[in-house]
Amino acid sequence: MWITSSPTTALTPTTVALGNFDGIHRGHEQVIQPILQESRASTALEEQKGLDNLDESNFKETLPIRNGAANDHVYATMATFYPHPREFFSGEAWKLLTPRAEKVKRLSVLGVEQLVLLPFDRELASLTPEQFVEKILIQQLKATHVSVGADFRFGNQRLGTSNDLRAIASSFGVDVTIVPLFTYEGERISSSLIRESLETGDIDKANRLLGRSYSLTGVVIKGQQMGRTIGFPTANLQLPPDKFLPRHGVYCVRVSTSSLSSLASEQFGVMNIGMRPTVNGTSLTVEIHLLDWTGDLYGQTLIVSIEKFLRSEAKFPSLDALKSQIQADCAAARVYFGNGQ
Ligand SMILES: Cc1cc2nc3c(=O)[nH]c(=O)nc-3n(C[C@H](O)[C@H](O)[C@H](O)COP(=O)(O)O)c2cc1C
Ligand SMILES: Nc1ncnc2c1ncn2[C@@H]1O[C@H](COP(=O)(O)OP(=O)(O)OP(=O)(O)O)[C@@H](O)[C@H]1O
Structure with missing residues (x-):
């Protein structure tokens, strides 16, 4: 998996799951699925093109290669924030359910190809929703598709909603999947709820929310x-x-x-x-x-x-x-x- 904390060095174009994704819980997996599907569809297209061009004499040259702009592969990408916005705003170290190495391992298992750690600083925090979409998603990540949960908030003071994201992205011709909130026994699955369960020793609940131990x-x-x-x-x-x-x-x-x-x-x-x-x-x-x-x-x-x-x-x-x-x-x-x- 390609990991970068500099969005200008991301492999592009991308299909992007956007958020903090601490824990990679069952709700997060719902948000990741659409980007995997889109990326796999691009792989199938690439492979078909490769096969269409295939003959014995140019076998090597026509197989799809994933480096540079010469191919049509769309990279299944998680774009997340580093440090965690709560750490940035509180100034205190924020403990994670999935520190970086664990997150990378879990994402690889799921099939995510790239992790972009957007440096969360004053500059990023002050972007308006419109600026965030244009600068980060369109210009830097060259997103063709974005997936978020229904309660996703973004941009300066978390002013942008998932519907705003869809409206702004559509003006650039980019689709946004808004994933309905995934619940467990009537409660929205969230990193916060998993932390609360772990804090009280309710391991059974934490593990059910996570979808694994x-x-x-x-x-x-x-x-x-x-x-x-x-x-x-x-x-x-x-x-x-x-x-x-x-x-x-x-x-x-x-x-x-x-x-x-x-x-x-x-x-x-x-x-x-x-x-x-x-x-x-x-x-x-x-x-x-x-x-x-x-x-x-x-x-x-x-x-x-x-x-x-x-x-x-x-x-x-x-x-x-x-x-x-x-x-x-x-x-x-x-x-x-x-x-x-
Ligand atoms: C299953 C288990 C339960 C433990 N429960 C306690 C406990 O309730 N109170 C405590 O002071 N230490 C507890 N300990 C820690 C022991 O004090 C510790 O294993 C022992 O001091 C040896 O430490 P060391 O491996 O660093 O030498 C527990 C350890 C284990 C493996
Ligand atoms: N239960 C869920 N169902 C669908 N989407 C979700 C769910 N939980 C989070 N998401 C989405 O996944 C992405 C990452 O979520 P994020 O980690 O920011 O939220 P969270 O798990 O609720 O964490 P926290 O409790 O810290 O707010 C966001 O797009 C968010 O909207």
């Missing part, structure tokens, strides 16, 4: 190595600093790794997110104990899918008391994953 991807680093002394070795995860974490506490998780060398298949585990008050911890840690697994995971990248909130983190009077509780956590996780022992 909320996950943490990080490298295993060394902890204090006390876990093994109480019989529960843990993999301590280092996460991107801008990753949004659910409420502190203990969770049932599924763990996999992109590397073939460590975990042969997905493993079940228990995870603690918190300060470890029992051992007078001073920093936030995210640590996982894998059920029925021993081995070395240092340096490995783990993908941890969060499935269920079990309990809040607590300060125990002794390490033995903590150990008994972790044993109970493991038992609860086995029951949850259906292999009670």
